[in-house]
Amino acid sequence: MKVSLPDGSERELADPASAADLAAQIGPGLAKSAVAAKVDGKVVDLSSALRDGAQVAILTERDAEALEVLRHSAAHLMADAILRVFPAAQLTIGPVVDSGFYYDIYLPDGQISSDDFPKIEAEMQQIAKAKLPFERRVAKQGKADEVFLRYRAVDGGQNHFKEEIVEQVLARGDELSFYAHGDFVDLCRGPHVPNTGWLKHVKLTNVSGAYWRGDANREQLVRVYGTAFFSKKDLKQYLHMLEEAKKRDHRVIGEKLGLFTFNEDAPGFPFFLPHGTVVFNVLVDTMRDLLRRRGYLEVKTPLVLSEKLWHTSGHYDNYLENMFFTKLKLRDPERAGEIKDNVEESRPLAVKPMNCPGHLVVYKSRLHSHNEFPLRIAELGLVHRRELSGTRHGLFRVQAFTQDDAHHFCTPEQIGGEVGMLIDFFSEVYGLFGLTDVRVELSTRPEKSIGSDDMWERAEAALQQAIDAKGLSYELNAGDGAFYGPKLDFHIRDVLGRSWQCGTIQLDFSMPDRFGLTYVGADGERHTPVMLHRACYGSLERFMGIVIENFAGKFPTWLAPVQAQVIPVSDKFNDYARRVLAQLQDAGLRAEANLSSDRVGRKIALANEAKLPYMLVVGEREQEGETVSVRGREQDDLGALSVAGFLEAIAAELRPGGGVTAAASTQG
Numbered sequence: 001m002k003v004s005l006p007d008g009s010e011r012e013l014a015d016p017a018s019a020a021d022l023a024a025q026i027g028p029g030l031a032k033s034a035v036a037a038k039v040d041g042k043v044v045d046l047s048s049a050l051r052d053g054a055q056v057a058i059l060t061e062r063d064a065e066a067l068e069v070l071r072h073s074a075a076h077l078m079a080d081a082i083l084r085v086f087p088a089a090q091l092t093i094g095p096v097v098d099s100g101f102y103y104d105i106y107l108p109d110g111q112i113s114s115d116d117f118p119k120i121e122a123e124m125q126q127i128a129k130a131k132l133p134f135e136r137r138v139a140k141q142g143k144a145d146e147v148f149l150r151y152r153a154v155d156g157g158q159n160h161f162k163e164e165i166v167e168q169v170l171a172r173g174d175e176l177s178f179y180a181h182g183d184f185v186d187l188c189r190g191p192h193v194p195n196t197g198w199l200k201h202v203k204l205t206n207v208s209g210a211y212w213r214g215d216a217n218r219e220q221l222v223r224v225y226g227t228a229f230f231s232k233k234d235l236k237q238y239l240h241m242l243e244e245a246k247k248r249d250h251r252v253i254g255e256k257l258g259l260f261t262f263n264e265d266a267p268g269f270p271f272f273l274p275h276g277t278v279v280f281n282v283l284v285d286t287m288r289d290l291l292r293r294r295g296y297l298e299v300k301t302p303l304v305l306s307e308k309l310w311h312t313s314g315h316y317d318n319y320l321e322n323m324f325f326t327k328l329k330l331r332d333p334e335r336a337g338e339i340k341d342n343v344e345e346s347r348p349l350a351v352k353p354m355n356c357p358g359h360l361v362v363y364k365s366r367l368h369s370h371n372e373f374p375l376r377i378a379e380l381g382l383v384h385r386r387e388l389s390g391t392r393h394g395l396f397r398v399q400a401f402t403q404d405d406a407h408h409f410c411t412p413e414q415i416g417g418e419v420g421m422l423i424d425f426f427s428e429v430y431g432l433f434g435l436t437d438v439r440v441e442l443s444t445r446p447e448k449s450i451g452s453d454d455m456w457e458r459a460e461a462a463l464q465q466a467i468d469a470k471g472l473s474y475e476l477n478a479g480d481g482a483f484y485g486p487k488l489d490f491h492i493r494d495v496l497g498r499s500w501q502c503g504t505i506q507l508d509f510s511m512p513d514r515f516g517l518t519y520v521g522a523d524g525e526r527h528t529p530v531m532l533h534r535a536c537y538g539s540l541e542r543f544m545g546i547v548i549e550n551f552a553g554k555f556p557t558w559l560a561p562v563q564a565q566v567i568p569v570s571d572k573f574n575d576y577a578r579r580v581l582a583q584l585q586d587a588g589l590r591a592e593a594n595l596s597s598d599r600v601g602r603k604i605a606l607a608n609e610a611k612l613p614y615m616l617v618v619g620e621r622e623q624e625g626e627t628v629s630v631r632g633r634e635q636d637d638l639g640a641l642s643v644a645g646f647l648e649a650i651a652a653e654l655r656p657g658g659g660v661t662a663a664a665s666t667q668g
Contacts, residue, residue: 001052074228081123100227131197268399275561301358395545419466432657557653
């Protein structure tokens, strides 16, 4: 047989041959470093048989897909070790996630805590040292097959979670495939590393609770997280990053600085406290200023809209599980005290999870001409989306958030210009926060989508041409587009090297047509506009959480909720402190004064704990000279200045983006 390699060359192999045989033929070095293979675009085990004419790439630790294979294998390693330490445990699912992997475990009695990690990791090390081969097996006779019976017996034979999973696999008509290493067997599609010896650099990182199938009415599970790397150095760097990330956890900082809080009566709905509201509003005001300079027209659309609208947009069919719907309740006129739930309405309503249908209604409210294009409609709109309790995480994943949403209506010929403008726009916004390391992904048609094949082909080609014209490098993320069109996603990297997906540009030929949108072209005829969905912050709440962690709560002066605090050295100078405060506030500075009876050292310590950019200490000398003694957040003594002199010295820091480089370089 002949197979093609990534460089276009061909290799001839005896038939049958595996990916491992190909790696060995290419060279002993590659055979030793090979982790898995990519055959005709699909990642497979090295033991997988090749076919004549296949396109094959041998994956090593330098390939991103190989790390995912390693972590997938590490999840099996951890599950095996947990059963050795907790024989009564029952296994459910164990997927790979961005930073590693997890496994959901059911324990009839007891719990797994981080105190158990050393015992579990010791077992994992023993399994890794044994270099047990990962072997793929298929239950050809279904539940009667010996392979299936071994799988069922691994954790006691009474695991109803496994039964549910197996029934779903069989209902889909899929084969029951398993992977075994030693005596351990797990239901799995694969692929895996050649043997457990590859799993030397694995670490358990966290434990939390979860519900089976994400349903709070089902069994409570223990979710054990871990990560794996090919080298000890990479694992060490990641664990160091985790420690730094703990210090920067926006939930902890948010509580310490009084930025926001959560309450059980509003699960997943943040309450912004006064200081947090200031930061939120600065983000809003900064974005509004940038929008005005680019000719956006801001609108405000209703929070609740008819269900019919969401059918038209396609969200009902493609986003139903994530939506909130209103329920009508009425008092029973015949039975006092009784309430009728879920009363049928002539026009049922839903809380908006997106702003786009509202913007389509705004567009359709009057006739438009091609001379208005590109027409840019923006809204900092509050949306609501259901999130399972196990997935909510501070401001990063909430059930109500504000999108800096906008929709561009344009002609097909204007797509390239609009996408190019947005790429520059996003770069400017992220630069204000020192977030200059940006990676872009092009996501194409998903399995669940609306629109014709022709529409998708035109949309994907138009977006790709626009990126190429801009000279932008990007990664292809096949099958991860929005249900209505392909998209560009912008991933920003913070000071710890963590990647966050924030901005998005989505091209949509479908929704304007579904809503019957038109414009009058240069030919006097009616045409359907193209629509670009775009968000830069994405979720303001999530972006705020990213910013909190990026700066470790030490906001640059322009973003800080309190930019300066006046600190009198004793009560005798409170009146002078009030006069200084008034001057600062009249100049537009967000300032306050600490007029408490605490000693000056205590006041300075509290200001440092609050991470305030500037402290203005005033005493007898400052009062006599009409000055303030300026201290920076990092213990920098800037000396005595007049209030006007201080304002002039920090003027550049008060503009969006001012002082960000300095702030980013002094993280602690």
